[in-house]
Amino acid sequence: MTALERKVLQVLNGETLSPPPVWLMRQAGRYLPEYRATRRQAGSFLDLCYTPDMAVEVTLQPIRRYGFDAAILFSDILVIPDALRRNVRFEEGHGPRMDPIDAEGIARLDPLPVSSHLKPVIETVSRLRTELPGETTLLGFCGAPWTVATYMIAGHGTPDQAPARLFAYRYPQAFGRLLDLLADVSADYLVEQLDAGADAVQIFDSWAGVLGEEEFARYAVEPVKRMIASVRARRPQARIIAFAKGAGVLLKTYRQQTGADAIGLDWSVPLSFAAELQKDGPVQGNLDPMRVVAGGNSLDEGIDRILDRLGNGPLIFNLGHGITPQADPAHVTQLLARVRRGGETS
Numbered sequence: 001m002t003a004l005e006r007k008v009l010q011v012l013n014g015e016t017l018s019p020p021p022v023w024l025m026r027q028a029g030r031y032l033p034e035y036r037a038t039r040r041q042a043g044s045f046l047d048l049c050y051t052p053d054m055a056v057e058v059t060l061q062p063i064r065r066y067g068f069d070a071a072i073l074f075s076d077i078l079v080i081p082d083a084l085r086r087n088v089r090f091e092e093g094h095g096p097r098m099d100p101i102d103a104e105g106i107a108r109l110d111p112l113p114v115s116s117h118l119k120p121v122i123e124t125v126s127r128l129r130t131e132l133p134g135e136t137t138l139l140g141f142c143g144a145p146w147t148v149a150t151y152m153i154a155g156h157g158t159p160d161q162a163p164a165r166l167f168a169y170r171y172p173q174a175f176g177r178l179l180d181l182l183a184d185v186s187a188d189y190l191v192e193q194l195d196a197g198a199d200a201v202q203i204f205d206s207w208a209g210v211l212g213e214e215e216f217a218r219y220a221v222e223p224v225k226r227m228i229a230s231v232r233a234r235r236p237q238a239r240i241i242a243f244a245k246g247a248g249v250l251l252k253t254y255r256q257q258t259g260a261d262a263i264g265l266d267w268s269v270p271l272s273f274a275a276e277l278q279k280d281g282p283v284q285g286n287l288d289p290m291r292v293v294a295g296g297n298s299l300d301e302g303i304d305r306i307l308d309r310l311g312n313g314p315l316i317f318n319l320g321h322g323i324t325p326q327a328d329p330a331h332v333t334q335l336l337a338r339v340r341r342g343g344e345t346s
């Protein structure tokens with residue numbers, strides 16, 4: 001089995017496959033009892049990310065159980081701020097926390113230790129490539145500078161990332177330096193993942209949707225463009241998926257402006273618009289994760305609609321955002337069976 005026969009990679013190269021390949025964002029996670037068991041053993045969430053034995057195990061769990069077409073490295077976008085010494089921790093029931101950064105802190109940020117701090121994650125990638133079935137595409141990932149910066153500024157998640165938006169208006173220079181630094185260390189990190197055996201990488205801009213038009217161009221498009229250019233200057237063949245959640249009509253030019261091969265679509269993107277975007281290249285998405293919680297007809301109907309509207313072009317079937325802890329694992333079995341038989345059978 002050569003890399004060329006890995007289905008998600010084939011679609012990233014522009015092919016249309018029927019049925020489309022499928023994987024789910026956050027496919028390794030709390031909805032799986034086997035994940036919860038390993039998570040308990042690990043102690044802290046970051047220990048899980050930095051212990052290759054356990055990170056390999058939880059990455060493989062959903063592949064063993066369901067046979068997804070792609071495995072996504074188990075880690076988190078916040079390992080970058082952790083490597084930048086922001087004291088990241090994941091507290092039960094509170095989500096991620098870290099020391100909030102200000103303009104002075106940004107001026108003092110030192111990118112030097114990032115690569116050595118993330119060595120265990122890179123080791124996880126190489127081990128995954130040898131342990132995964134040959135036909136499974138291995139995806140690496142990182143957060144987009146804007147999304148990572150929103151957590152670094154606030155020190156935690158917020159409903160609308162107001163602290164980062166405010167900071168960007170007040171201190172545009174410091175904010176610009178933060179985004180440039182994140183773009184540069186993240187590009188290096190993606191190159192290391194590709195060199196360790198990732199077939200493709202995804203850039204998560206989960207908070208792109210809170211930006212106004214001008215800010216989207218400056219804070220979502222520009223840094224991702226800079227990252228992709230930096231990766232491609234070194235690895236011209238790199239395959240890259242960019243997921244700008246909530247970007248709506250701004251997605252029209254996002255692929256071309258950033259240079260991404262494929263764009264991820266959240267569930268609010270209308271399928272008629274998604275079909276337009278697909279004329280320019282592969283798309284990934286966009287089932288509402290709540291349909292996986294609901295199961296039954298809502299799940300089937302959502303799948304069929306996507307296959308009907310996007311199945312005749314380059315599509316990687318996925319959710320419009322991560323699977324949630326409430327999802328019933330049996331509903332994921334239902335999803336895969338339905339996608340793989342091409343939706344409603346006549």
Ligand code: CP3
Nearest residue numbers: 025026027028029072073074075076077095096204206322
């Ligand atoms: O997709 C996968 O299976 C790979 C692993 C992965 C995780 N996080 C594991 C995780 C990936 C790709 C991410 C990306 C990530 N992390 C994003 C971008 C995508 C998105 O969901 O918007 C963001 C914004 C984060 C930051 C983050 N990590 C938050 C806000 C949280 C807390 C919310 C929550 O679900 O608990 C995390 C923790 C986290 N990352 C968990 C997992 C499995 C749950 C923590 C646990 O098991 O205790």
